[in-house]
Amino acid sequence: MDDAIAEKPSPSVFRVLIIDDSRATRLVIRTFMREFGYETEEAPDGSEAMKFFAAGKSVDLIICDWEMPVMSGIEFVRAFRGSDSASAQTTPIVMSTTLNAVEKISEALEAGATDYIMKPFTKEIFAAKLDLLGIEHK
Amino acid sequence: MAITSAHFDQVKQLVAACSGIHLAPGMEGYVEARIEELAHVLKLKSSIEFFRQLEKNLIADVGFLLSEIVANKETSFFRDGHPFDALRQQVIPELMTQRAAEMKLTIWSAGCSTGQEPYSAALLLRQHFPALSGWAVEIHGADIAEDVLAVAQSGNYTQADINRGMPAPLLLKNFQKTGSNWQLKDEIRQLVQFRQVNLAEPWPELPKMDIIFLRYVLSYLTPEASQDILKKVAGLLRPDGYLFLGSKETVSGLDDLFSEEQINKAVCYRLKSAKPKWSVADDDW
Numbered sequence: 001m002d003d004a005i006a007e008k009p010s011p012s013v014f015r016v017l018i019i020d021d022s023r024a025t026r027l028v029i030r031t032f033m034r035e036f037g038y039e040t041e042e043a044p045d046g047s048e049a050m051k052f053f054a055a056g057k058s059v060d061l062i063i064c065d066w067e068m069p070v071m072s073g074i075e076f077v078r079a080f081r082g083s084d085s086a087s088a089q090t091t092p093i094v095m096s097t098t099l100n101a102v103e104k105i106s107e108a109l110e111a112g113a114t115d116y117i118m119k120p121f122t123k124e125i126f127a128a129k130l131d132l133l134g135i136e137h138k
Numbered sequence: 139m140a141i142t143s144a145h146f147d148q149v150k151q152l153v154a155a156c157s158g159i160h161l162a163p164g165m166e167g168y169v170e171a172r173i174e175e176l177a178h179v180l181k182l183k184s185s186i187e188f189f190r191q192l193e194k195n196l197i198a199d200v201g202f203l204l205s206e207i208v209a210n211k212e213t214s215f216f217r218d219g220h221p222f223d224a225l226r227q228q229v230i231p232e233l234m235t236q237r238a239a240e241m242k243l244t245i246w247s248a249g250c251s252t253g254q255e256p257y258s259a260a261l262l263l264r265q266h267f268p269a270l271s272g273w274a275v276e277i278h279g280a281d282i283a284e285d286v287l288a289v290a291q292s293g294n295y296t297q298a299d300i301n302r303g304m305p306a307p308l309l310l311k312n313f314q315k316t317g318s319n320w321q322l323k324d325e326i327r328q329l330v331q332f333r334q335v336n337l338a339e340p341w342p343e344l345p346k347m348d349i350i351f352l353r354y355v356l357s358y359l360t361p362e363a364s365q366d367i368l369k370k371v372a373g374l375l376r377p378d379g380y381l382f383l384g385s386k387e388t389v390s391g392l393d394d395l396f397s398e399e400q401i402n403k404a405v406c407y408r409l410k411s412a413k414p415k416w417s418v419a420d421d422d423w
Contacts, residue, residue, distance in 0.1 A: 100297060102315050105306050116306035118297050124214075128303035131219030 014038045014135070015058075019049045019076065020065040020096070029063055029096070032123045036130065036137035045069055046076025053080065058087040061135065064113075066097035066104070073097065074111055081112035092133055096121065141170040145189050149173070149204055156201030157282055158338035158363020159208060172207040202336070206283040210358050213251040215303035216258045217353065221382045224404035225259070225349070226266050229380050233348050234269070236378060241273040246347045246374070248337060249355035250279035253290025253330065254299070257322060259351075260329040261308050276345060280335035290332050293322030337367050346376045354384035361391075368392050372409060381407040 016033045020026045021044050030040045041059060043049040045068040062080075066073040073095060080088055092114040097104075100118040108116055117129055130137050141149075149169055150161040161169060170185060177188040180197070191197050216222050230243075237243060243263075247256040256279040263270055281287050289295075300309060300320050313320040335341060337355070350371055356364045372395045375381055381396065382404070383389070389396040389407055396407040
């Protein structure tokens with residue numbers, strides 16, 4: 001019991017789920033997020049991310065690629081927002097993708113994405129987005 | 139060739155005298171790169187040729203030219219977030235009540251660089267305060283450098299510019315994609331008037347301002363220039379107006395003029411001579 005409490009992350013720790021099929025991209029985003037002072041979780045596609053939430057886990061922010069095998073980012077956004085996960089309606093989702101056409105951005109927002117970052121990105125770009133979402137960072 | 143310390147000091151003095159911009163030790167490489175660019179613009183062979191001409195006093199307005207090129211151009215849409223949250227949550231609603239009779243609101247972004255700050259204010263007003271559509275809303279942007287003002291006036295931004303702080307819903311609503319860039323729609327662009335202003339010199343005629351953004355300007359100036367500019371800001375700000383500085387920037391030394399006020403996570407400054415709120419009620423009696 002005591003062990004379980006000890007392993008539970010502090011409620012003040014901000015947790016981010018990074019969904020991207022590219023290990024290199026996950027590494028870059030993970031590095032940024034840890035520099036911001038956050039803990040990170042990762043999934044290589046939308047389907048694995050859905051399993052993460054189905055297991056009853058939750059995060060404070062989701063950063064999601066669009067083009068991924070098995071379940072794409074846009075499919076994940078629709079599935080997650082439509083799920084009965086406790087945080088399905090409240091967790092901000094930032095799409096992070098090379099797709100930068102107006103129609104794609106519009107499609108992502110309509111599906112339930114909170115905001116959008118176009119690749120290539122930098123740490124400053126993520127910092128600006130976090131500021132916009134009112135999320136504190138180092 | 140690395141810039142000599144004598145040349146760096148010469149540039150530093152010329153720039154400080156003209157615009158109050160402080161070139162700190164360690165900025166030699168930055169200054170050298172900017173001078174290479176300036177030499178190219180002036181159709182000189184190199185920075186060596188530039189300094190040769192400088193010694194012979196052959197370059198007109200050289201202090202101003204140097205100030206333009208070394209001025210900090212860093213900016214982003216909705217920079218830091220908090221000041222714009224403060225605008226939305228408190229400052230604009232309060233000013234709308236106080237200005238209900240005159241229906242006029244004035245905002246100045248001093249040191250606006252490529253225009254993201256005044257356009258962020260314009261987008262915020264348009265998005266959250268539709269009641270202001272019948273008001274005379276004036277948003278002014280000023281910067282010392284002509285090249286950044288040209289970008290500001292065009293309202294044309296790269297994807298990297300957009301990525302830094304533009305919320306996707308506002309992007310879709312207010313910009314059109316033009317090739318790889320994004321063009322701000324005229325209806326927003328026309329809300330902001332830009333002009334070239336050297337903050338260290340006498341200012342052009344400007345209306346009294348309800349809100350002044352002087353963000354990430356003071357930290358690049360000499361202490362003397364900072365104080366002079368803040369005093370002029372105090373003269374331009376309406377008695378119940380709001381001044382926003384960059385994070386970590388303060389009105390140090392001018393605590394008799396300004397008081398600090400916290401609005402949620404944002405810090406702003408008010409004039410100490412501001413009419414207390416209760417006296418407005420007194421007027422109503």
